[in-house]
Amino acid sequence: MTIALLVCLFITGKAIPIMGITGSYAKGNARVAASALCAFVALGLLVVAPATQAGTIYYVSEAGSDRDDGLSPESPWQSVSKVSRTRFQPGDTIKFKAGDVFEGQLIVSSSGDSDNPLTFTRYGDGARPLLDAGNGRRGAPVATILIEDKDRIILSGLEVRNFRQRSRDNADDANAYGILIKNTGRRALKGFELFDLEVRDVYPIKRRKAFNLNTVSGIRVETRPSKPGTPVVNTSDIYIHDNVIRYTGRFGIAVRHRAPANKSATNLSDHFDQNIRIVNNLCEDLGGSCVLLNGVDKGLLESNTFLRSGSLRNKALSVTRGSGAWFFRSKNIVAQYNAAIGSRGHNDSSGLHVDFGNENVLVQYNFFYDNEGYGTEILGKNKNVIWRYNVSVGDGSREPRVARPEGIKSQFPGKTVFVSDFAAPKRIVSEDIYLYNNTYVTFENTEPQVELNGRNVNLINNAFIAVPGSRIGSRVTVVWNDQKGPQLSHNLFSGAVSPAFMSLDRFAQTPDINIDANGSSLENFAMPKGLLGVTVEHPSFPAAGTGIFSHVSAIPREDIFGNPVSQDAPKVGAG
Numbered sequence: 001m002t003i004a005l006l007v008c009l010f011i012t013g014k015a016i017p018i019m020g021i022t023g024s025y026a027k028g029n030a031r032v033a034a035s036a037l038c039a040f041v042a043l044g045l046l047v048v049a050p051a052t053q054a055g056t057i058y059y060v061s062e063a064g065s066d067r068d069d070g071l072s073p074e075s076p077w078q079s080v081s082k083v084s085r086t087r088f089q090p091g092d093t094i095k096f097k098a099g100d101v102f103e104g105q106l107i108v109s110s111s112g113d114s115d116n117p118l119t120f121t122r123y124g125d126g127a128r129p130l131l132d133a134g135n136g137r138r139g140a141p142v143a144t145i146l147i148e149d150k151d152r153i154i155l156s157g158l159e160v161r162n163f164r165q166r167s168r169d170n171a172d173d174a175n176a177y178g179i180l181i182k183n184t185g186r187r188a189l190k191g192f193e194l195f196d197l198e199v200r201d202v203y204p205i206k207r208r209k210a211f212n213l214n215t216v217s218g219i220r221v222e223t224r225p226s227k228p229g230t231p232v233v234n235t236s237d238i239y240i241h242d243n244v245i246r247y248t249g250r251f252g253i254a255v256r257h258r259a260p261a262n263k264s265a266t267n268l269s270d271h272f273d274q275n276i277r278i279v280n281n282l283c284e285d286l287g288g289s290c291v292l293l294n295g296v297d298k299g300l301l302e303s304n305t306f307l308r309s310g311s312l313r314n315k316a317l318s319v320t321r322g323s324g325a326w327f328f329r330s331k332n333i334v335a336q337y338n339a340a341i342g343s344r345g346h347n348d349s350s351g352l353h354v355d356f357g358n359e360n361v362l363v364q365y366n367f368f369y370d371n372e373g374y375g376t377e378i379l380g381k382n383k384n385v386i387w388r389y390n391v392s393v394g395d396g397s398r399e400p401r402v403a404r405p406e407g408i409k410s411q412f413p414g415k416t417v418f419v420s421d422f423a424a425p426k427r428i429v430s431e432d433i434y435l436y437n438n439t440y441v442t443f444e445n446t447e448p449q450v451e452l453n454g455r456n457v458n459l460i461n462n463a464f465i466a467v468p469g470s471r472i473g474s475r476v477t478v479v480w481n482d483q484k485g486p487q488l489s490h491n492l493f494s495g496a497v498s499p500a501f502m503s504l505d506r507f508a509q510t511p512d513i514n515i516d517a518n519g520s521s522l523e524n525f526a527m528p529k530g531l532l533g534v535t536v537e538h539p540s541f542p543a544a545g546t547g548i549f550s551h552v553s554a555i556p557r558e559d560i561f562g563n564p565v566s567q568d569a570p571k572v573g574a575g
Contacts, residue, residue, distance in 0.1 A: 054116055055091025058083075059123060062100040073097075073123065080106045080131065091116030096158065099126035105133045105141040112152030117191060120145075122157035128198055130159045139168025140205070143180035151189040151235075155179065156196045160218075163201040173205040176216045176249060183223040183235045190236040194219060195243060202248040203287075203317050214288070214319050216249035223257040223273055223295070236274040243281045249317045250288035252306075253278055257295030259329070272297035272331070275548055279303055285311040287318045289348075290340075291325035293333060300548050301325055301335040310345035312405050320406045321345025323373065329357040332543040334552055339367045346404055346411045349373030351395065356381040356423035356430075362541045362552070365560050366390045367522065372398040375416045375440050375448070380423030382430035386539050389560045389574045391525050392416070393441045393517055396448030416440050416448040416464065416472050419457055421479070429454045429481050434539045436460040437559070439525055439573040441517050442467055442495075447474035450501050457486040459505075461533030463573035466495030467517050473498025490533040492572045507534070509572065526561060527573040535570050 056071070060083060064076030076097065077083065083094055084107040091112065096102060112118035122129050133144035144162040147153055160178040167173055178199040183189050199218035208214050219240060226233040234257060245252040259271040276299040283290035284307035291306075293299045310322030324340030326348070327333050340351030351368030354361055356379045368375060368390065375392035378385050396414035403409055417435065421427040433454050440463065442448065450473045452459075466472045476498050478486060488505035494513040502508050511531065516524060544554035556565050559575025 055089060055093060057093045057095060058086075059095050059097070060102070061097040062102070080104045084109060088118055090118065090152065093119040093121065095121055095123040096129035096131070098122050098124040098129055101130045101132060103132055103135070103137075105143065106131055106145045108145070108147040108150050108153060111150040112191070114152065114191065117152040117154050117193070119154040119156070120158065121154070128157055128159040130161060132161045134161055134163040134201070135165045139166045139171065140164035141168060142171045142175045143177040145179045146182070147180065148182040149184055149186055149189070152191040154193045156194070159198045159200070161199075161201045163203050164205045167205060174208045174214070176202050176204040177220050178202045178218045178248070179220070180217075181221045181235070183221075183233065185224040185226045185233050188233050188236070192221075192237070193239045195239075195241045197243045199243065199245045200247050203314060204249060207249070207317050207319070211319055211321075214250045215254070216287070217251040217254040218245040218248045219243075219253045220251065221255040221273065225258060225271060232271060234271070234273050238273070238275070239277045239279075241277065241279040241281065245281065245283045245290075246285050247313060248286050248288075249314070250286070250319050250322075251292050252283035252286050252290040253281065254292040255294065255296055255299070256292065259295055271295065274298050276300070277302075277548055281305075282307070284308055285313045286322060287311060287314065288322035289324065289326055290322075292328070293325075293330050294328040296327075296330040297332055298543060298548055299327070299330060299333045301333070301338060303337045304339075306338065306340040306343070306351070308342040308344065309340070310343050310349050312344070315406070318406060320408060321347045321349050321373075323348050323350045323353045323377070324368075324371070325352045326355050327358050327361060328355040330361075331359040332549075333358065333361045334549055335361075335363045336365045336552070339369070340371060341369045343371035343373060345373065346406065346408055347373070348377070349398065350375070350377040351392070353377035353379070354382055354385055355379050356428075358385070359383045360542060361385045362544075363387045364389050364556065367560075368392045368395050370394040370397075370443070372396070372414055374414060374418040376435060376438070377418045378420070378430060378433060378454075380421040380430055381428040382433070384432045384539065384541075385430065385434070386541060387433075387435045388437050389556060391439045391441075391522070391560060391574045393525060394443040394446070395440075397443055397446040413475075414446070414448045415451055416442070417450050417452065417459070419452050419454045421453045431455045432539065433457045434460075435462060436536050437462065437533070437556075437571070437574055439463045439465070439527065440472070441465045441515055441525060442470035442472060443517050444469040447471045449473065449475040449477070450498070451477040452486045453477065453479040453481070454486075455481040456484075459486065459488045459491055460536055461490050461570060461572050463492040463513070463527055464494070464497055464501075465492075465513050465515055466497050467515065468495065471496040471498070473501040476500040478504065490572065492527075492531060522561070526575055527571065531572045533570045533572045535567055
């Protein structure tokens, strides 16, 4: 297990402002570590060589000609349309020349096979070749790279842009994608790897008014259900890693299986995209959220950096809210070693949130900083959500009914912990929620609330620290959904924490903890030695140690700092 990204982000001790967030809108003089630039550097320097495979290599260059054979750098093709029209064989590789610009839409018209994927990449020295569909001569297509009902594909070493400027026949003005992998429901698709890509400036011509109808994405995997009476269709074995995604209208990376009906994960066990790995990506300044997993079974979100989701960089196309990542109607999900910083919006806007209809979700070893919505957000109709060894600093600062730069008012107040029964169209409580060994620290001049509304909700060994000039629990909402009510034990409360909140814990600890919320080193948020909690009976995460979770332990062996976890002397907080 590694915490390389987290260490890279926060060990230097130098601080820089979050760009684009100024004035009273930036609560608490929010700052992040200068070493966050490590993520940029690491992504830029990391070179992953594609596997050697049989097949023909084709070359494409601005200086080429579509009349040539494309079989050497001296006789390259010229256009993406030529590539789109060509039927390739498994194992073939198509290389675009570094530093060149290619207008138009790339349609992948062939598949690879299990031993010989079809690869699209670069050749030569210099910047990534740019594939730009946004201002095509015949109008702008919906996707710059379209992969429809094809699989066993590798994309690497490319820059992709789709800032749509002009309408196109049979292309919805409200949609835009950098890369679209589309499964129309005819057959199961599997085997996609996307790495060393820069996807940027993905905006539609116009924005839909309804929030949930905005599907604009840098990278999107869309699976439609099979027809009644036919075998279940899904998309599986997707590995998206070491990419940079910036300036998109809604999502950075979105994976969605459109099930026939919006049922719970438990009741709809077959309709899921499977084995989705999203690892070591940088997403920044997105109009909405960085990552969506919707209808996914076995999804891994690991070592990603999310900066300023819900950005107003393009005010006209902002969707007015966005969390770093969120999960919806999914099961067996692990999110670990991610950093989410500076999420904004009148609603949601957490570092990470568990929307409704999920089952078996493990959130651990993440760093959340200055996300104005919630420190922990878990909505309704979920079962078995485990939230442990995370650090939340300055989250939940949003004030209700305050005019915002988007031209609207804040819809909901920020909260340190938000466990809700919201599960549209009905309210259905979540069950078996375990929050333990997390650290929550406020910013000065903020008053986040607390809401606990679920069945078998457990808060154990957490540290809630209100720095001077702030308060945790300005309003506390607790709904008893079983005879026991929420179970709080051996949590630490420091500073101005609501007595109503503390009174829920018969074993509350109230030492005076001095922490600088503007500190930029992760070590700044370590708990003092000697503070002990209670031994935790760890909840079950059934998928631990299997498949894409082979490196994930069901029982935590270390804290967020890499220190061993002792069952005999359990600590308070994330470490």
